[in-house]
Amino acid sequence: MSTQFTEDLKVLLRAGWRLIALESFEEERSLQLIERVAKAEERECIPWSLTSGLDRSGEGSGSLEAGINAIAAHEGAAVFVILDAHRVLDSASGIRRLRDHLSILGARQQTVILLGPVLDLPMELLREAARVELPLPTWSELRALFERLLEKSSGGESDSTQLDQASRGALGLTSAEALRVFRRACRLANGLNAEAVAEIVRDKRRALRRTPALTFHESSEGLDSIGGVGELKRWLSERRRAFSEEAREFGLPLPKGLLLLGIQGCGKSLCAKAVAREWQFPLLRLDLAAAFASRERSPEFAVREAIQVAESLAPAVLWLDEIEKGFMASESDPSASRVFGAFLTWLSEKETPVFVVATANDVTKLPPELLRRGRFDDLFFVDLPSVGERHEIFSIHLRKRGRDPSHYRVAELAEEAERFTGAEIEQAVTAALYIAFAENRDLEDDDIINALTETVPIYDTFEERIKELRDWARHRARPASVDAKMVDLFTGG
Structure with missing residues (x-):
């Protein structure tokens, strides 16, 4: 993932982009990667902060305007990184000064990178900046990080299997979080062992509670614990191996996910949990209501952060329960419309093995674009059991x-x-x-x-509504189970 990020950044620098917006919680890791790319492109990497100015010299500290003035005085090829950009982009004079200086940057082989965890760019900069995102560390990156730490602390070789498991257990954390969790676990367990790995997983779950829209779920029951839904079980069994490299070589695309429609209480949510258990994937629940209720983060950022964590844990199952409740807000809230538009785009274009299982009780509340072919691999209707x-x-x-x-x-x-x-x-x-x-x-x-x-x-209680739901599903969704009784229900209402 870091390799892709550095390649993307390199392309932008070579293409002459003068302004880049980089969203990431990982300031230190971001600076290291930016510095690596800048060095390869024969440019200096010069950070600026509100308190320390350019390169911690104090020059240009105090305001964004002062910082841009200091940048303007620098004539060499460079990449300037504005730290905590989300805190200084409310300065009208600073933004004006930045725009005034943009025309000079290209001629000097200079680029300004706005770095912050959440970047809501002002209108004046929206068309000027290229957006890039630093993904969370991959398994191999975490493994290398932990291995270096163990070499420094013990000087000897580490258990390869335990190191693999610890790296897998820390997926979803930033590099700084992962190091803190790893150090603590090894200290508590007196070294890297099975106990330390279990502690890493526990610490990760505690850390990820700070992601308001995303929760981990333990799934203790597989598909055998669900009665009925034979067609759905068969469909899922056929895709058990579809995430393997063998499937890619065979020409199969990565499965996207499925939408389960049907009557409340008929096992849709249980199916989502059972899929994760059956495939041995981590199960994550994306709570759209929590994303919109968060006071600390914008809904856009909360959902984007949740998706980033899910992708870092891939292969994984991402479960959206009663998805129609989240879409109801988009009718009156412009930010909700943007969130769902971005989510639907990700759903169609995602290239990571994140299998999305969405459930819905009321199809009348679902926007037509969600039901369009290509969003999900299939739509299943879960009826009353025969x-x-x-x-x-x-x-x-x-x-x-x-x-x-x-x-x-x-x-x-x-x-x-x-x-x-x-x-x-x-x-x-x-x-x-x-x-x-x-x-x-x-x-x-x-x-x-x-x-x-x-x-x-x-x-x-809801006979008429259930009959309407069956009628809607008759030609729009596949039945989750097919036997004589179910066929009667589908055809007769």
């Missing part, structure tokens, strides 16, 4: 709670639970267990039947 699937769901939940399904009249229970969702079936089993436990006896079939009788299924 009688056979209900049989499977009952068996799964009884087994999970230490009961042998063969000791219960599961076929009868499946018939009794007609028009129940998988979540409602699980809740009925749980409610029945409470009754049996309160009466100091084991679970009986009648306990479950009584729990079903006392439950009002979501179908009875």
Whole structure:
């Protein structure tokens, strides 16, 4: 990733770009890479800060205008890096002075780089600046970083397997964060070992809580723990090896993701979690509501940061639950429209193995551009489980709670639970267990039947809406499961 960044920067310098905007939390790493490129292009790399001026000399400190004046006095080929640019771009006089000086930069082989974690460029500079982004460190970069640290501290050879695992565990962190986490873990565990690797993963998860729109999820259940959705399971199984180099050589593109539409409580979110478990990928949840609620970051930056972390952890599963709720804000909020436009572009053009699983309950709230072919590999409709699937769901939940399904009249229970969702079936089993436990006896079939009788299924409450959803999906989405009962539901409503 750093190699691509340095190549992109080199191209911009050779093309004569006078102003470049670089968004990154990693000031030190950014300066190191910029200095490397500048040296290769036979230019000086000269940082400027509000407090220290040019190259920590004090010259041009105090304001952006003073800094640009100091830059203007420098005639040699150089790359000037404005540190904490997001803090000084509110100066009208400084921006005016920068624009005045832009015409001179090209003739002198000079470039100004605006460096900061979040750069909201003023209108006057939008068409003047090229934007570049420094990705988070890759596995190989982190490994080299840790290896150098171990060589300095111990002087001996390190365990290659443990080093590989530690580097994988630190993915998603900046280089500075990774070093701090690595040092702490090795100190706590008295060296690099399995305990240290586990501590690195724990520390990373704590560190990434600062990314408001993104959360890590543990997925303990695979596809076998989901009843029904046979077509969806088959589709996912076919793509199990699609992220390998062998698949690229065969001519297959990287899978993009899938959109799961359907009735609430029918297992869409469970499917997203199970995919990550089945493929042994990290599972990340992108919370669009949290991105818009953050006071510290703009929604654009929050989503971009979340995507950057997901890409650094790739291959990974990125899960967006009830995506329509995030899109509802875009109707009235211009910033939301920009965020979703950028997200959809990334979804179509991404080249990293980040598999996106989005779920939606209300398709009427989804913009048509999200449903356009090319955004996702496929759209699946998850309907109420058929009688056979209900049989499977009952068996799964009884087994999970230490009961042998063969000791219960599961076929009868499946018939009794007609028009129940998988979540409602699980809740009925749980409610029945409470009754049996309160009466100091084991679970009986009648306990479950009584729990079903006392439950009002979501179908009875939203029958018309569910029929409309089925009608919409009939010619627009693939059924997640196909059997005789499901075909009847799809054709008959």
